[in-house]
Amino acid sequence: MTPRLSVARELLLDLKLRLPGMVDLLGDFVSMESPSHDKGAVDAMGKRVADEWRRRGARVTTLTQKVRGNHVRAELTAEKGHRLRPILVLGHLDTVYPKGTLRRMPLRVARGRTFGPGTFDMKGGLVIALFAVDALRALKFPLRRNLIFLWNSDEEIGSESSRRIIEREARKCEAVFVLEPALGRGGSLKTQRKGVGEVQISVTGRAAHAGINPQDGLNAVHELAFQIARLAQFNDPSHGITVQANIIEGGSATNVVAEKASARVDVRFSRAADARPLEKKLMELRPILKGTRIEVSGGLDRPPLERTAAIGELFEKARELAGQMGFALQEAATGGGSDGNFTAALGVPTLDGMGSVGDGAHGSGEHVVNRALPERAALLASLLCTL
Numbered sequence: 001m002t003p004r005l006s007v008a009r010e011l012l013l014d015l016k017l018r019l020p021g022m023v024d025l026l027g028d029f030v031s032m033e034s035p036s037h038d039k040g041a042v043d044a045m046g047k048r049v050a051d052e053w054r055r056r057g058a059r060v061t062t063l064t065q066k067v068r069g070n071h072v073r074a075e076l077t078a079e080k081g082h083r084l085r086p087i088l089v090l091g092h093l094d095t096v097y098p099k100g101t102l103r104r105m106p107l108r109v110a111r112g113r114t115f116g117p118g119t120f121d122m123k124g125g126l127v128i129a130l131f132a133v134d135a136l137r138a139l140k141f142p143l144r145r146n147l148i149f150l151w152n153s154d155e156e157i158g159s160e161s162s163r164r165i166i167e168r169e170a171r172k173c174e175a176v177f178v179l180e181p182a183l184g185r186g187g188s189l190k191t192q193r194k195g196v197g198e199v200q201i202s203v204t205g206r207a208a209h210a211g212i213n214p215q216d217g218l219n220a221v222h223e224l225a226f227q228i229a230r231l232a233q234f235n236d237p238s239h240g241i242t243v244q245a246n247i248i249e250g251g252s253a254t255n256v257v258a259e260k261a262s263a264r265v266d267v268r269f270s271r272a273a274d275a276r277p278l279e280k281k282l283m284e285l286r287p288i289l290k291g292t293r294i295e296v297s298g299g300l301d302r303p304p305l306e307r308t309a310a311i312g313e314l315f316e317k318a319r320e321l322a323g324q325m326g327f328a329l330q331e332a333a334t335g336g337g338s339d340g341n342f343t344a345a346l347g348v349p350t351l352d353g354m355g356s357v358g359d360g361a362h363g364s365g366e367h368v369v370n371r372a373l374p375e376r377a378a379l380l381a382s383l384l385c386t387l
Helices: 005-014 019-031 039-053 119-138 163-171 220-232 272-283 307-327 340-345 373-384
Strands: 059-063 071-076 084-092 109-110 113-115 144-150 175-180 189-191 195-204 242-252 260-269 293-302 331-334 367-369
Touching: 005 119, 005 307, 005 373, 019 039, 019 113, 019 119, 019 340, 019 373, 039 059, 039 119, 059 119, 059 144, 059 220, 071 163, 084 119, 084 373, 109 260, 109 293, 113 119, 119 144, 119 367, 163 340, 163 367, 175 340, 175 373, 189 340, 195 220, 195 272, 220 242, 220 260, 220 373, 260 272, 272 293, 307 373, 367 373
Parallel strands: 084 144, 084 175, 189 331
Antiparallel strands: 059 071, 071 144, 109 113, 113 367, 195 260, 195 293, 242 260
């Protein structure tokens, strides 16, 4: 008697046959531009995704927003008799690309890759989730848990309107899978992410003629330069802390002592324990040049995704399933943040980077490796039905 294939292997074989459909749907999604700040465009994308989930029998709710795009929630119900905690799958509808990007960066399929704005980050992830469910249904693998799929509209701009919704859903769930892109060509999952913050430093000095009476001025640009030098001392690579002033503005003319200057500062940190002390140091910045004034605003708004023992166990489960399908799965850390940061900070085991394999996120060469799409969908499907 031929031994039965593992669940994971059966799913992979089914999904390999679905690859042309996956590429076609990815093309359809990418052709619908959905920049974060364009509510109408993101809502149209959300409606298309909602329709796909309704066709799969999901109970779909549109979470209407006044300013940002609407969020989409889809739920599949477990088989009768199962009362385990649900699983949450997260992803986003929005992209960083402004409307019209498709004209200079058109969708194309070449050399086994699909190129276009938002392919990798993260419309490929939306496709992976839909086809994972298709395979589960086709092979009649029962669901032991309710599956909640939450697609938000504003991840690329900080998830301000969706964070509370994400956290509310995550609190009732056993685990969270985030369909952000995988890391590297090997498709590593992300089991660690840095926390993220943005701080603005605004300096006020006093204007004066730079040649006639410079002594009567207070140079805000000079004060800002001193502050930036101070910020550089906050960097601590051994603890994963980076503080970088990346956007600088100041002054009005070369012959005027600068009255105003400002800096927008990117802040990253690996440990939740470092957040409060670091934020305190930033907020307590004081002027160095007598008479100048400083205002510090913003803060640290996205906690780190720290690798806990529970996350490690979840990754080992994923690695085992990948091995059954014949490919090696690695884990990695990254400095970028995602909505997985929010769920992990609540103590809910979270695996990030479950989406597409590819490269070029947010750039002109953004693409997805097509042959990896069935593998990623099979990995997700395997976790959804065996966890």
